[in-house]
Amino acid sequence: MPASSAALPTKERILGAAEELFAQHGFEGASLRQLTAAAGVNLAAVNYHFGSKDRLIEEVFRRRLDQLNGRRMAALQKIAGDPATTIEDVLEAFIAPALELSHDASGSLFMRVLARAFAEHDDTLRKFLSENYGHVMRQFTAEFARLLPNLSKEELYWRVDLVTGALTHAMSGFGMIQRKSDVPEHQHREQTAEHLIGFAAAGLKSP
Amino acid sequence: MPASSAALPTKERILGAAEELFAQHGFEGASLRQLTAAAGVNLAAVNYHFGSKDRLIEEVFRRRLDQLNGRRMAALQKIAGDPATTIEDVLEAFIAPALELSHDASGSLFMRVLARAFAEHDDTLRKFLSENYGHVMRQFTAEFARLLPNLSKEELYWRVDLVTGALTHAMSGFGMIQRKSDVPEHQHREQTAEHLIGFAAAGLKSP
DNA sequence: CGAGGAATCAAACGATCGTTTGAGCATACG
DNA sequence: CGTATGCTCAAACGATCGTTTGATTCCTCG
Numbered sequence: 001m002p003a004s005s006a007a008l009p010t011k012e013r014i015l016g017a018a019e020e021l022f023a024q025h026g027f028e029g030a031s032l033r034q035l036t037a038a039a040g041v042n043l044a045a046v047n048y049h050f051g052s053k054d055r056l057i058e059e060v061f062r063r064r065l066d067q068l069n070g071r072r073m074a075a076l077q078k079i080a081g082d083p084a085t086t087i088e089d090v091l092e093a094f095i096a097p098a099l100e101l102s103h104d105a106s107g108s109l110f111m112r113v114l115a116r117a118f119a120e121h122d123d124t125l126r127k128f129l130s131e132n133y134g135h136v137m138r139q140f141t142a143e144f145a146r147l148l149p150n151l152s153k154e155e156l157y158w159r160v161d162l163v164t165g166a167l168t169h170a171m172s173g174f175g176m177i178q179r180k181s182d183v184p185e186h187q188h189r190e191q192t193a194e195h196l197i198g199f200a201a202a203g204l205k206s207p
Numbered sequence: 208m209p210a211s212s213a214a215l216p217t218k219e220r221i222l223g224a225a226e227e228l229f230a231q232h233g234f235e236g237a238s239l240r241q242l243t244a245a246a247g248v249n250l251a252a253v254n255y256h257f258g259s260k261d262r263l264i265e266e267v268f269r270r271r272l273d274q275l276n277g278r279r280m281a282a283l284q285k286i287a288g289d290p291a292t293t294i295e296d297v298l299e300a301f302i303a304p305a306l307e308l309s310h311d312a313s314g315s316l317f318m319r320v321l322a323r324a325f326a327e328h329d330d331t332l333r334k335f336l337s338e339n340y341g342h343v344m345r346q347f348t349a350e351f352a353r354l355l356p357n358l359s360k361e362e363l364y365w366r367v368d369l370v371t372g373a374l375t376h377a378m379s380g381f382g383m384i385q386r387k388s389d390v391p392e393h394q395h396r397e398q399t400a401e402h403l404i405g406f407a408a409a410g411l412k413s414p
Numbered sequence: 415c416g417a418g419g420a421a422t423c424a425a426a427c428g429a430t431c432g433t434t435t436g437a438g439c440a441t442a443c444g
Numbered sequence: 445c446g447t448a449t450g451c452t453c454a455a456a457c458g459a460t461c462g463t464t465t466g467a468t469t470c471c472t473c474g
Contacts (some may be wrong), residue, residue, distance in 0.1 A: 428463095444448095
């Protein structure tokens with residue numbers, strides 16, 4: 001049982017603090033001393049529980065992406081191959097789980113961590129993400145290919161790539177995604193989804 | 208005159224090496240020792256010529272963005288307010304200078320540095336970029352507003368934001384932008400511009 | 415030629431980094 | 445009760461960080 005205020009086990013308190021500090025200062029910019037101080041645990045606890053800082057970084061991704069991509073795949077399975085499925089449906093299956101994740105504060109921090117991971121061209125990290133979660137992108141791309149049969153493979157990859165960039169940028173909290181204080185949370189999420197889906201669908205379907 | 212192989216003055220050799228290493232390892236991840244070693248200059252040269260590492264970072268941005276945004280503004284001035292101007296024309300004015308910059312190897316590295324700057328939520332850096340180059344984004348947004356009179360201000364900001372994200376992502380070299388070896392450079396650049404402009408225009412004009 | 419400012423150099427500064435150590439504490443089981 | 449086992453802790457490890465110093469070299473100009 002932890003002695004400090006929060007009643008969470010040490011491992012999870014580290015993961016929470018890591019998510020926040022990685023989002024703010026990057027993976028190299030956030031030190032284990034800042035991190036353990038913010039979590040209220042001993043400096044050595046990171047190496048004891050995770051082995052190294054790199055493995056901690058991977059664990060931060062694993063915890064969130066398992067949940068995020070699980071929901072994405074579940075939503076996609078429901079509509080994949082269905083003749084009635086539209087581009088907008090597929091985009092909804094991709095975007096809605098991410099917006100749900102952004103619902104609580106710690107989840108939205110993770111989207112910024114993810115945006116950082118894209119910006120870092122670190123090969124180890126990219127390989128880890130590709131190996132563990134690449135199949136999700138491939139499944140969604142395959143479904144887009146089915147719904148956009150007139151697009152060449154190259155053209156399709158281009159558009160999916162651009163959609164990915166737009167969504168990552170938007171959801172990492174740079175611009176418009178901040179909720180105004182007079183709009184309730186669930187309504188803001190629906191509006192955000194509408195903007196993202198409308199924009200991405202138009203780009204994908206571009207003549 | 209420098210003693211080493213390249214016939215460039217020390218200051219520019221530092222800027223070149225900084226661009227490359229910042230793109231690869233980030234601003235905190237690239238050390239002055241790596242940097243000066245790569246540039247073939249003494250460690251103290253950075254602080255002598257630039258004052259500090261932070262000022263070096265700003266100088267890396269200033270050098271490229273002055274050129275990039277100068278060309279963007281010049282291209283925009285030619286078409287702004289013209290009744291015959293299309294969305295595609297404005298996007299071309301925004302995108303073409305960036306693709307020209309990506310033409311030489313060092314220029315394309317800079318687009319990755321720029322993508323990193325977006326991912327970092329460092330307030331100092333964001334303030335610097337906003338103060339020095341924010342007027343460019345405002346001018347382009349104003350022109351989009353003229354050409355899309357039916358969009359609410361909020362809707363317009365959303366779409367411009369998403370276009371920015373898509374372009375930054377694409378031009379920082381994550382995905383499709385790599386040129387295949389059997390395609391000549393100028394042709395690749397035209398094709399890339401077509402993909403980007405087509406996608407962005409469709410997103411902006413979305414019903 | 416000789417003075418003087420600009421530039422470069424090796425070396426060191428204190429601070430901070432990720433990681434390791436070994437003692438100390440707690441809880442569970444024979 | 446005694447002893448494992450899991451965990452926490454302060455302290456230290458060597459390495460590396462950005463920056464500063466003071467001497468030395470280079471080049472220009474009187």
